[in-house]
Every structure is written in C-alpha cells, then in structure tokens.
Amino acid sequence: MLLRLDMASRTPIYMQIRNQVVLGIAAGELAPGERLPTIRALAEQCGVNMMTVSKAYSLLRQEGYITADRRGGTVVSGSPGTGALSEKYAAALKVIAAEARLAGLDEEEFASLCRQAYKGGA
Amino acid sequence: MLLRLDMASRTPIYMQIRNQVVLGIAAGELAPGERLPTIRALAEQCGVNMMTVSKAYSLLRQEGYITADRRGGTVVSGSPGTGALSEKYAAALKVIAAEARLAGLDEEEFASLCRQAYKGGA
Amino acid sequence: MLLRLDMASRTPIYMQIRNQVVLGIAAGELAPGERLPTIRALAEQCGVNMMTVSKAYSLLRQEGYITADRRGGTVVSGSPGTGALSEKYAAALKVIAAEARLAGLDEEEFASLCRQAYKGGA
Amino acid sequence: MLLRLDMASRTPIYMQIRNQVVLGIAAGELAPGERLPTIRALAEQCGVNMMTVSKAYSLLRQEGYITADRRGGTVVSGSPGTGALSEKYAAALKVIAAEARLAGLDEEEFASLCRQAYKGGA
C-alpha cells in the first residue's frame, strides 16, 4: 500500500490520503482487520505533517471505513454496506455522466467506463 | 433554467453554478447557441456576488462549454466532443466506484446506477 | 453568549466549546439562523488557538447543530430533531443514573434532578 | 458479572471497566462485601493489560466504591451515599438534557427516559 500524493492538486492532501485508503480497501489491498500504518509512519513516508494524516484517519473513522483500536493502531473495519450510494456521490456521478455525454460518449461507452472503474477495484 | 444553490454545501458556489450549467447543457435545456443570462442578472436571481457568477462563467469558457458573444453576451457553444472522459473525472469515477463497492453494490447495480445518471441528462 | 473554559479539566477544550454551544442552543440563547462568532473572534476571546475553535465548529457542523454558510460566517441551523436520544448519550445516562442511585437518591429525586437539568435549558 | 469492552470506543478501557462495575453495584449484581476478581484474572478474562484493570480498580477505590481487603483481595464497599449527585455528573446531565431537548424530546419524555435509566439498574 503505497500512497501517491500530488502536492500541486487542489484536492486537500488529507482527502487524497482518504481517497486512496478507500480505493485500497475496495481493491482488497487492505483487508478488514488489517492494520494501517501508524500516523507517524505514514506522515514520514508521505513527507507530510502528522496532523494531516490524523485528519484523514479521523475522516475515515467517522465514515466507518476504519476503527481506532484503543490498544494501539488503526485497523480496517469490516464495513457492513448500506446497499446504496450516498447522496453526495450520486450527485457527483450525475455531473460526471453529463461531462461524459458532452465529451461525446454514448450510454454504452459510459456504462463500459463505469464497469471498468468498478472492476479496477478488484 | 433555474439554479438551485446550497449555501451550506462544501462545494463552492461558483462550482455549483458551473456544474448546473453543464448539467443543463447535457440535458438539452440549454441548446448550443442559446444565450445565458448576464452575470448581473444571474447574480441577482441567485442572491450571490457578481464575482462568483463571473468565476463560474470564466471556468465554463475556459472549459469550452460556453463562448463570449460578439456583443458582450455569453452563449452555449456547440461542443466538439473529444470522445474521452478527462483524466480528472476518470479519477473521481474510480473513487465513486470504490464507494459503491464498499456500500455493497455489485457491478450490475453500479452500472445500472451509472446508466440512470447518464439518462437523467436526457 | 459567553464561554467559560476550564483549562485544567480533562475534557478537551474543543469539547467544552462544543458542549457550551449545544447548551446555548438548547437554552435558546442561540436562536436558529443566528450567527456564531467567527473562529478568530472566539479564539481570541477564549484565549485559545484558532484550530481548537475550528475543531469544535467542525464537530458541531458534523453533528448538524450549525452550518457553515459559504458566504461567510457560521449560523445555528434549525435542527429537525430525530425524536430519540443517541445511543451514546443513553449509555452515559445509565451511568449517571447508577451514580445517583449509589449516592442515595431515590427514583423521584433523580427524576426531579433530570427535569431540573432539562428546564435549565429554557 | 461479565464485562463487555468495546476496543473501538473512545471511552478508555479502564473507564469502561470502572463504569460497568458501578453499574453492576447499582444493579445489585455486585453486593456489598462481595469479592471482585483479582486484577490478573479480570485482565485475562477481558484480554487487556493488567495495568488497565489496575487503573480501573484504583479509580473505584479512590471513589469509595470498593475497598482493599486485608488479605490483598478487593471487595465492594457498603456505599455511604452522600445524597447528592457529584458536580461532574450534574454537568454531564445538563449536556445530555440539552441533547435530548434538541433531539425533540419534551420534558416528560426525557423524565421518562431518566426513570427508565434509573430502573434499569434495579
């Protein structure tokens, strides 16, 4: 599990970390129960401040993707799955679909792209 | 074409305006050649600062969705269509797909959701 | 709305701020739609760091008690009310009830104390 | 008397142990004079560090809920009962009452909830 951060991106670093952890979990690289790197270790590895990593972990914890075990360490939590995409992501998906339509993709091409994105996390 | 802005959202207002214009174009509510409201009019209608609308228009112009009219107005441009989703949106789609997977949706359900989002802009 | 912080308490400062804002809203001192002090102002007034106040506001926002208006400022949100006490607080209430019982209070005395606490926020 | 510890909770483990002992005493499951498990036994049973259990016992002793037995054991002490809720818990109760009010509960509903919490420890 190696993180790639783009310091020039307008996406906040803590959100980039959060996104890549989510991608890692979805891809199975991070199995439920597996331990994440410590805040300090990840901060050093990425060359960012501890608080930035801490913020990412806090967000992930709040979203239920990970849990902080009081005995030390942070582990991936076996997420139950609500069975539905959150409203926020559904709205984002609509915008992306509009972009795709205006880029000239037809419904099949877009659906294929989406399947590919889904499979990417396998 | 009525804009719905959420002042409490974390998405910047200018981006909300931009997104809704893109959605409007994709849905055919805004046809190529059609004239957009003036910055002043839209700002008043939405109750936001003119600078905010200006920023949205600048972004849309820069992305090629609209073009400055000869007489100072702004019109929807006939989109060329590159035939591919921009890298930025492809990355966002991957994250959304991961969210969907972790929410418990299988590939078919996600693809169906994507088709729906695409059709929504019809 | 004046905040009283106890720097010696083991309750984190950001949580003290959060609690007092909740108490203020419940007491009607902070009406829905009313604007909260800016992070900077409150930080200076309380003699704490901006980030500490920011953390308290973030928590309150996440809990739905306040909303950050993008046009600047933070306002009290008219909370809908779920109609039930969260599990976390229900558990805390059980512990308090046990403490009361062991302190020698009977059911009536405890209920009276609870009513008083409820009315205190009127 | 079986303890249920949540390693993912933000409440420290030693405090969870302390709280459950208090709940156990209030509920009568632990009678005055009754002997508590040894630190070592409880630590093994719960899968936590001995120091953690020791900390909980120290706190309970300091609060007067338990006393050190002559031969090294620990027994539940006959609680004197001060007749009043400690200031700390009164403050916590106020916050909970505020939460309840904002959750939409009226005074009766809250009082009923409190009686229930009190009776729960019967």
Place this chain on the structure above:
DNA sequence: GTGGTCTAGACCACA
C-alpha cells in the same frame, strides 16, 4: 509507542 490534543504561526480559496 499509539493516537489525541494543542499551540503559534502561515497560506489559500472563496465570496
């Protein structure tokens, strides 16, 4: 050694 909290600065996007 872990995460949690806090400080005293700073820069930036947004409006």
Place this chain on the structure above:
DNA sequence: GTGGTCTAGACCACG
C-alpha cells in the same frame, strides 16, 4: 474577512 488547510513542533492519556 471568512473558513479551510497545512506545518513544525509539543505534551498528554492510554495501554
């Protein structure tokens, strides 16, 4: 001028 983000330190509670 607002909140959001980040840094480079530090101390503390917990286990």
